[in-house]
Amino acid sequence: MQTEWNWKIEAKTRWFHWNLKELWQYKDLLNRFVRRDLIANYQQTVLGPFWIFLQPVLTTIVYWVIFGKVAGISTDGIPPVLFYLPGVIVWAYFSDCLNGTMYTFLQNSALFSKVYFPRLIIPLSAIFSHTVRMLVQLLLFTSLYLFYLIFTNAVHPNLYILLLPFFLLLTAAFSLGAGLIISVMTARYRDLDYALQFLLRLFMFASPVVYPTSIVPDKYRFIFWLNPLTPIIESFRTAFFTTGPLHYKYLLLTLFSITALLTTGLTLFKKRELNVMDIV
Amino acid sequence: MTRIMIKAENVSKYYNLGKLGSGRLREDFKDWWVRSVLKNGNNHNGTETRSHIWALKDVSFEVSEGEVLGFIGNNGAGKSTLLRILSRITAPSYGTVMGNGRVASLLEVGTGFHAELTGRENIYLNGHILGMKKKEIASRFDEILDFSGVEKFIDTPVKRYSTGMYMRLAFAVAAHMEPDILIVDEVLAVGDAEFQRKCIGKMKEVSSQKGKTVLFVSHNLQALQNLCQRVIVIHQGQIVDEGEPEAVIGSYLKKEKNISCFQEYDDMSSAPGNDSIRIKRVELIPEYVNGQQVIDIRTPVTIHFEFWYLEATSGNLIVGVHLYNFRGDFIFDVCSEGAIYPSGLIEGKCSIPGNFLNDDSYYISIVFVKDTTNRLYYFEGCLSFDVEDYRKNTAWFGKWQGFVRPAFPVTLTTK
Incomplete structure (x- = not known):
């Protein structure tokens, strides 16, 4: 009697069975999906990949005019363009990643109903392709920053800059964790979609994208800092502009909450990835 | 003893019917409220209680290495559900499937093809989706291209392809994967006769020359009879017959086509x-x-x-x-x-x-x-x-040969 089997399909998927080894075997596919996203997105556009630059530039200009000039919101003495860009880049990265992952099952049901591969590849590929875009935008920020650093006396960097990859990793992990949880839910409840897009817009204004944390009244400040994006964006600015001390405590809290969210997301996703296909 | 490649044990699958899982939060919440909080399982404003259908029930079988196993059954008998479970697209409700070796399922040709990408990009994309490694695709790329016959258009986005070109390219990729177990569902239903002939030819080659295990669902009984060593008949989610193709297909047809006189x-x-x-x-x-x-x-x-x-x-x-x-x-x-x-x-x-x-x-x-x-x-x-047979004055009770059995006299006389 044969007892050794390469693989096994069971009715109940186990909790915490993430099977990361299998994920590694599909790295070529991941790679290919990222490529597909990047190529297909800019087919038949006039400006092509140039849009990656144009989006944050246009957004920054709009924010500068509306929130800076018209509403007169403080930028903590940082040159407005440099003040808005980190918020715009981090926010766009977060919301693009979230939007790219939270419809995983809805948008790929045709593919998922025909072939097996670890479903996690799809949300991961969305994260990766948005990371590429984000890095390109970061290049834009860096060149502007260097310009100000060399020709003016308006910006002061410090060593926390080295933590930048960590901040961005946190952002990615946050959107992936949330996106995985939401993807399982949107598969079943499509009306969540409308509520989510609305909430996402509100959430932007709950994060220090167009204003500095310093204008938040003291009594709300603690709640405000509980938003994982707040320490990320604020620390980003702290690192490049030395606006104040780095808020270690809030960063650690964010690290903790994002880790918890990502773990929950991965677990739920892996647990439900097959069953979800019956209800999409 | 030959190696068992797939062993399915009591595989069952049910789907819920009725209002539950309507896909709307409000409805689901109402249903949950009615059932769990009010403890009123029966009827509430015409809400149906949970009912389900069994798409598969206690299906068990084994497939050994190099075997070509066919599945037949009516539409809705559960064949496709079974293949979907074996391909790990959906999970069974009960039961387990254990297996050895790499599985590739071909439930459709051109899965994941992206219209905006070129033929070349799509060969890689589709190949990876089907589980091939980059090296494997690269080493067979020329063969695939040759088989597809679309060399001239390989750097054109596939949305500009004719349906025929698209299909040929898609099948070319599928035909060149080399899994240990190949699962094929009704792929032959699409495409013209030439395409189908090519498909069947390739499958025959895969199974007979390369010794791969193939699981195959088709309504093309001629193809099944030709390709398979064993056929399983599924009826309403259960295995009702199993065995050597000719006999099984014969009795299946008799039951199925027996519309009446x-x-x-x-x-x-x-x-x-x-x-x-x-x-x-x-x-x-x-x-x-x-x-x-x-x-x-x-x-x-x-x-x-x-x-x-x-x-x-x-x-x-x-x-x-x-x-x-x-x-x-x-x-x-x-x-x-x-x-x-x-x-x-x-x-x-x-x-x-x-x-x-x-x-x-x-x-x-x-x-x-x-x-x-x-x-x-x-x-x-x-x-x-x-x-039915009818015999008189004969000691021979084996199968009487021949398509027709006329009573032409055969006479002998002593000279």
Whole structure:
């Protein structure tokens, strides 16, 4: 009697069975999906990949005019363009990643109903392709920053800059964790979609994208800092502009909450990835 | 003992029906509220209680290395659900499947093709989706290109391809993957005859020369009979028959095609047919003698049919009767003499004498042809019947050979 089997399909998927080894075997596919996203997105556009630059530039200009000039919101003495860009880049990265992952099952049901591969590849590929875009935008920020650093006396960097990859990793992990949880839910409840897009817009204004944390009244400040994006964006600015001390405590809290969210997301996703296909 | 590649044990799958899981949060919440909080499981404002259908129930089987196993069954019998479970697209509700080796399933050609990408990009994309590694695709790239015959357009986005080119490219990728276990579902249903021939040829090659295990669902019974070493019949989610293809397919067909020896339609609009022909009645009438109950080799049978002829234009109408046995052999083709008929109800009959057919299972198709070549309608498998054996004065009880069994006298005389 044969007892050794390469693989096994069971009715109940186990909790915490993430099977990361299998994920590694599909790295070529991941790679290919990222490529597909990047190529297909800019087919038949006039400006092509140039849009990656144009989006944050246009957004920054709009924010500068509306929130800076018209509403007169403080930028903590940082040159407005440099003040808005980190918020715009981090926010766009977060919301693009979230939007790219939270419809995983809805948008790929045709593919998922025909072939097996670890479903996690799809949300991961969305994260990766948005990371590429984000890095390109970061290049834009860096060149502007260097310009100000060399020709003016308006910006002061410090060593926390080295933590930048960590901040961005946190952002990615946050959107992936949330996106995985939401993807399982949107598969079943499509009306969540409308509520989510609305909430996402509100959430932007709950994060220090167009204003500095310093204008938040003291009594709300603690709640405000509980938003994982707040320490990320604020620390980003702290690192490049030395606006104040780095808020270690809030960063650690964010690290903790994002880790918890990502773990929950991965677990739920892996647990439900097959069953979800019956209800999409 | 040969290696077992797949072992399925009591695989079952049910789907929920009714209002539960309506896909709307409010409905689901209401349902949950009614069931769990109010403890009122039955009826609340017409909310249906949970009911489900079994798509598969306690299906167990084994497949050994190099075996080609076919699945047949009606639409909705559960074949596709089974393949989906084996391909890990959906999870079973109960039961387990264990296996060895790499599985590739081909439930569709061109899965994941992206219209905006070029043929080259799509070969890689599709290959990876099907589970191939980059190296494997690169090493077979030329072969794939050759097989597909779209070399000239390989750097053109596939949205500019014709359907035929698209299909050829998609199948070329699929044909060049080399898994240990290949799962194929109805891929052959699409595409033209040439394409199907190519598919079957490739599958035969994969199984016989390379010793791969193949699981295959098709409605093309001829293909199944040709390719498979073993066939499983699934009916309403359960395995009802299993074994050597010829026997299993024969008995399956007999059950499936056994529509009756009588069909009648009063309403012309719902009757089988088309704008030219509508069937009113077909009937098989045996002429029993001496209290016979069943048709045996001595029984003459007459096929009666009535149809509405709706094609008013002139032209010679010919009605042909085709007789097949259930292994698919064409026994005979007889037809009426061509003549011009007015539109309206037409009756016809065809008599098959006794002592002519061998004992077997048969089905009849009726073909309506105009002007020799223009086929108006083909009423396929409309009647079916069994001819039982009957023997007298013989010591031989094995299968009597031959398609027909006429009582031509064979006489011997001593000289």
